[in-house]
Amino acid sequence: AQSVTQLGSHVSVSEGALVLLRCNYSSSVPPYLFWYVQYPNQGLQLLLKYTSAATLVKGINGFEAEFKKSETSFHLTKPSAHMSDAAEYFCAVSDYGGSQGNLIFGKGTKLSVKP
Amino acid sequence: GAVVSQHPSRVICKSGTSVKIECRSLDFQATTMFWYRQFPKKSLMLMATSNEGSKATYEQGVEKDKFLINHASLTLSTLTVTSAHPEDSSFYICSAATAEGGNTIYFGEGSWLTVV
Numbered sequence: 001a002q003s004v005t006q007l008g009s010h011v012s013v014s015e016g017a018l019v020l021l022r023c024n025y026s027s028s029v030p031p032y033l034f035w036y037v038q039y040p041n042q043g044l045q046l047l048l049k050y051t052s053a054a055t056l057v058k059g060i061n062g063f064e065a066e067f068k069k070s071e072t073s074f075h076l077t078k079p080s081a082h083m084s085d086a087a088e089y090f091c092a093v094s095d096y097g098g099s100q101g102n103l104i105f106g107k108g109t110k111l112s113v114k115p
Numbered sequence: 116g117a118v119v120s121q122h123p124s125r126v127i128c129k130s131g132t133s134v135k136i137e138c139r140s141l142d143f144q145a146t147t148m149f150w151y152r153q154f155p156k157k158s159l160m161l162m163a164t165s166n167e168g169s170k171a172t173y174e175q176g177v178e179k180d181k182f183l184i185n186h187a188s189l190t191l192s193t194l195t196v197t198s199a200h201p202e203d204s205s206f207y208i209c210s211a212a213t214a215e216g217g218n219t220i221y222f223g224e225g226s227w228l229t230v231v
Contacts, residue, residue: 004158036222043119043208044222090159103220105159 002027002093006106014114019063019078021109023091026072032094033074034103035065039087047089050074061085086113118142119211121223128199128230135195136226138209144189145211149220150182153206162207165192199230 007022025031035047048059055067065076074091088110092103120139128134138148146167151159163179165171165186173179181203183195192211196203208225 043121043224044210046220103159103161107158 002031002104004091004093004104004106006089006091006109008109009107010110010112012112012114013081015083016080019076019081019085019111021076021089021091021111023065023074023076023106024072025074025091025093027093033065033067034092034094035059035063035074035076036090036092036105037061037087038090038108044090047076081111081113083113083115086111119145119209119221119223121209121226123226124224125227126229128228130200130230131198133195133197134199134228135193136207136209136228138192138194138211138223140190140211140213140221143211143213145192145213146189147212148186148192149210149212150184150192150194151208151210153208153225159208162194196228199228201230204228204230 003026005024013019030052033050036044037047038044047063048057048065050057050067058064063076063078065074067074088108090108091106094103118141120141122137126134148165150162152162153159161174162177163171163173163184165184167186167189171184181197183197186192206225206227208223210220210222212220
């Protein structure tokens with residue numbers, strides 16, 4: 001069975017600082033991994049996805065994530081936080097072999113950005 | 116703008132009544148839609164997968180008679196919570212799959228259900 005663990009339910013950074021949101025996965029097959037962002041009162045938006053094409057994946061809004069098989073990790077980073085990045089972030093793994101439909105989500109990490 | 120719309124965004128209903136939540140794909144035809152539930156401080160949990168014109172496939176532990184899912188058209192899926200109880204209060208979110216662009220998924224805005 002696949003699972004996702006997000007370390008830290010709440011992360012607070014200062015504006016301009018590095019953002020690092022951690023995600024570790026467990027999968028018996030090559031995983032497809034995703035990061036979603038949820039702004040208040042809005043639906044989930046796909047930030048980026050890993051589908052085995054490249055280990056470093058660049059997404060929207062300056063975010064990127066690196067797939068590290070040896071560490072079973074897919075941490076999300078952004079070099080410089082912006083106030084508008086404050087949101088909840090979800091890491092997810094797919095057990096559909098590529099389809100995003102049957103996603104298994106982590107518990108989410110709330111990112112706060114201080115001025 | 117949103118390509119998947121959920122309605123209502125917030126609903127309060129009395130215990131014992133039924134409430135329907137709609138999920139519409141606005142710009143594309145969705146052969147498959149997914150319904151998730153998010154418990155407070157917990158992750159999203161897949162409840163069921165619905166395919167247009169056929170019965171929904173429910174995840175283990177989800178009561179199919181309580182959470183009725185209908186996918187009557189390629190742009191609309193509905194989730195009806197029957198005989199709602201306070202423990203059904205939750206955030207429900209749907210997503211819709213399009214075959215274009217490698218089976219891309221779009222999520223709705225979610226619906227907050229409060230049963231009093």
